[in-house]
Amino acid sequence: MSEVLEGSNYSQPTDDGHFGEFGGRFVAETLTHALDEFAALYEQMKHDPEFKRELHHDLTHYVGRPTPLYLAERMTAELGGAAIYLKREDLNHTGAHKVCNTVGQALLAKRMGKPRVIAETGAGQHGVATATVAARLGLECDIYMGEEDVRRQSLNVYRMKLMGARVIPVTSGSKTLKDAMNEAMRDWVTNVDNTHYIIGTVAGPHPYPMVVRDFASIIGQEARAQMLEQEGRLPNVVVACVGGGSNAMGIFHPFINDVDVDLVGVEAGGHGIDSGAHAAPLNDGKVGVLHGNRSYLMSDDDGQIMETHSISAGLDYPGVGPEHSYLKDIGRATYSSATDDEAMQAFRMLNQREGILPALETSHALAWVVANAPKMSKDDIILVNLSGRGDKDILTVADIDGITLT
Amino acid sequence: MITAETNTGPDTRIKRTFAQLKEQGRKALISFITAGDPSPEFTVAGLHALVAGGADLLELGIPFSDPEAEGPTIQAANERALAGGITLKQVLVMVTEFRQQDSQTPIILMGYLNSVLAMQDFAQKAAQAGVDGLIMVNLPPEEGSELQAQLAANGMDLIYLIAPTTTQVRAAEIISKASGFIYYVSLKGITGAGNLRTDEVGIRTSELRATTDIPLCVGFGIRDAQTAAALSEHADGVVVGSVLVEKMAAGTDPDVIGKSLQQTIADIRQGLDRQN
Numbered sequence: 118m119s120e121v122l123e124g125s126n127y128s129q130p131t132d133d134g135h136f137g138e139f140g141g142r143f144v145a146e147t148l149t150h151a152l153d154e155f156a157a158l159y160e161q162m163k164h165d166p167e168f169k170r171e172l173h174h175d176l177t178h179y180v181g182r183p184t185p186l187y188l189a190e191r192m193t194a195e196l197g198g199a200a201i202y203l204k205r206e207d208l209n210h211t212g213a214h215k216v217c218n219t220v221g222q223a224l225l226a227k228r229m230g231k232p233r234v235i236a237e238t239g240a241g242q243h244g245v246a247t248a249t250v251a252a253r254l255g256l257e258c259d260i261y262m263g264e265e266d267v268r269r270q271s272l273n274v275y276r277m278k279l280m281g282a283r284v285i286p287v288t289s290g291s292k293t294l295k296d297a298m299n300e301a302m303r304d305w306v307t308n309v310d311n312t313h314y315i316i317g318t319v320a321g322p323h324p325y326p327m328v329v330r331d332f333a334s335i336i337g338q339e340a341r342a343q344m345l346e347q348e349g350r351l352p353n354v355v356v357a358c359v360g361g362g363s364n365a366m367g368i369f370h371p372f373i374n375d376v377d378v379d380l381v382g383v384e385a386g387g388h389g390i391d392s393g394a395h396a397a398p399l400n401d402g403k404v405g406v407l408h409g410n411r412s413y414l415m416s417d418d419d420g421q422i423m424e425t426h427s428i429s430a431g432l433d434y435p436g437v438g439p440e441h442s443y444l445k446d447i448g449r450a451t452y453s454s455a456t457d458d459e460a461m462q463a464f465r466m467l468n469q470r471e472g473i474l475p476a477l478e479t480s481h482a483l484a485w486v487v488a489n490a491p492k493m494s495k496d497d498i499i500l501v502n503l504s505g506r507g508d509k510d511i512l513t514v515a516d517i518d519g520i521t522l523t
Numbered sequence: 524m525i526t527a528e529t530n531t532g533p534d535t536r537i538k539r540t541f542a543q544l545k546e547q548g549r550k551a552l553i554s555f556i557t558a559g560d561p562s563p564e565f566t567v568a569g570l571h572a573l574v575a576g577g578a579d580l581l582e583l584g585i586p587f588s589d590p591e592a593e594g595p596t597i598q599a600a601n602e603r604a605l606a607g608g609i610t611l612k613q614v615l616v617m618v619t620e621f622r623q624q625d626s627q628t629p630i631i632l633m634g635y636l637n638s639v640l641a642m643q644d645f646a647q648k649a650a651q652a653g654v655d656g657l658i659m660v661n662l663p664p665e666e667g668s669e670l671q672a673q674l675a676a677n678g679m680d681l682i683y684l685i686a687p688t689t690t691q692v693r694a695a696e697i698i699s700k701a702s703g704f705i706y707y708v709s710l711k712g713i714t715g716a717g718n719l720r721t722d723e724v725g726i727r728t729s730e731l732r733a734t735t736d737i738p739l740c741v742g743f744g745i746r747d748a749q750t751a752a753a754l755s756e757h758a759d760g761v762v763v764g765s766v767l768v769e770k771m772a773a774g775t776d777p778d779v780i781g782k783s784l785q786q787t788i789a790d791i792r793q794g795l796d797r798q799n
Contacts, residue, residue: 132666143636143661145592147686147711149693289598295589301589307712309688397541404663406636407589418642421588 118520127449134323134410137446139439142322144302144409156324158229163331168224170294175220176335179253180210182217184336186343193472196490200498202234202352204340204368206504207444207475211356213505214336214364215246218372219315221332223250226313226440233257233312239266239294239360240431241273243317249284258282261301263293266430273509291424294360294434298408318361320439322409326366326438336392340500341371348498354489356381357502358481360396360432360451362441364504369450379451382441383485385427386454396407396425398437399445399452428457428513431476431505455484462519463487464507476505477513536629536655536704537680539563540579540761541738550795552577552751553740554788555633557584557600558617558765565777566617567708572613573767574628577792582658585614585634588670592660594715596765599772611638613645615652622653631656631682631703639670653721656703658682664700671702684708687727694731704738706762707731709754712743715765721742721753729757732733748794755795763791 238244533702742762
């Protein structure tokens, strides 16, 4: 384990938003003031009893927390190795961990007096989670979504519209998550006076990687306490899928000082790392700057951002949150990948052995479990962040199976 | 009055140009086109046409896959240029070629940090090609000191931006780190936007002008001679981009486009010179 962490006093980022050489704030000057205001308000609210009470109230009575920690007995038995515990984030209101962040940021938007929120979305889970809180708080809501993702995730598009949000298809570039984020930035720079941009992952300019991590950390806080209660000890490994990396950061963060607990992120391997058609910057990328921060990135020799591929829209992103890049470089977390096919196999196993329909994103973390649990001892424990449910992916999966649903 | 450090630095094409304009009582006209748009053979010819039409400084866009501060016009220019396979290396070759006929007009590359980070020894190579300055849309001064030092060591300026949302305290900090000139972003929005308020820009630029002697140029959303003239009243120059890039889009013949660019910039030049 890295020497940096001995003494267990991890405290990142710095005041100006750096995680080692990563993170920071690389944005158009017009946005700096809004980011300063947002960071200042967040610092204040973090310690504000009334804000904390309101957040806790919403997470309990609206989102439905705490989510269960569930021992997947049949899957454990089938794989024949470590015990597999699932942190059931699929049981959050709206079906994924994303809502923990949007509830928090919407409360901040309200305190900033901003009547409008915007968001980017890939799989649509963050868009749905943003539309949800906007409806509840009476905020105007526009969601940017790549045209390709609008097609892949039509169910979530309709859900957002039902809640009164406007879904704006983005036709530039690769028509996926990164392009939706570009377009959301353009909107924000234009409407910064009345609009809060709810970034949905632990990327973007400071303070977003920190704010989103903190709101998502409820996952790890609960799971850590539940694990101690149910097993009387901490897991050997915590595993989560990584696109931008919010669900992984959320479950990792409360375990960072537990240096005996391995943290494993699983990126989208697409058709395989060697094929180049993937979305795995921590496995096969280089350090660069995109969307406001410095991090590992999939870019070519000329610095152009490469088009990515993943079966899961939510992981189909060329960058990754800067704190993951930092955790990789200091050796506190390791980052593996799972291909589309491996994710599909794990997806089917969870359906058939546990009666749980996971998101395709989440299935990448499960693929790591399928590959690695058998190699571990029966006394070992794996904690998996079951970050979201797969209802939104039914059409994609049916399509793979050659079935047309009407 | 804040005097920017580098303003007392070595003699550069940018500094000479602003000094001459000041002497002549004229405002700087800065043009923007994207390198390699709509295809590589248009660029050098276009730059010479802009100088012939009255541009004093030339901004040349480095095409980038994710130009997050650009409006639809310049986004499309980036896409056209990238479709032709242009690289930063080729952009520098274009500058070298331009310099064979024009050793005086400053060239400022404008783009996004990832392009520059991807090239080893960028500062040296850019200086050798004849580049005078760099505008990085997504590099605020807090993150820019390393690149600024590398550029300065090669006689080039890193030009910082100030926006309508920049506080006075922060503006003073930016000015204290400024080199070349200050680029005042005239509106909250993306390039080519239509929500320009000349009166508001005038108030802010005259405030900024009172605090520094470094040249102050205004850009974003300037489409015609009248607006250019109005905005230059409290500034040292104006930047014109999207309206020129629109001409490139129509292009099938570099000569025809060159004439069209020259005419467009000449009209704006006339408006500027009449006003001042």
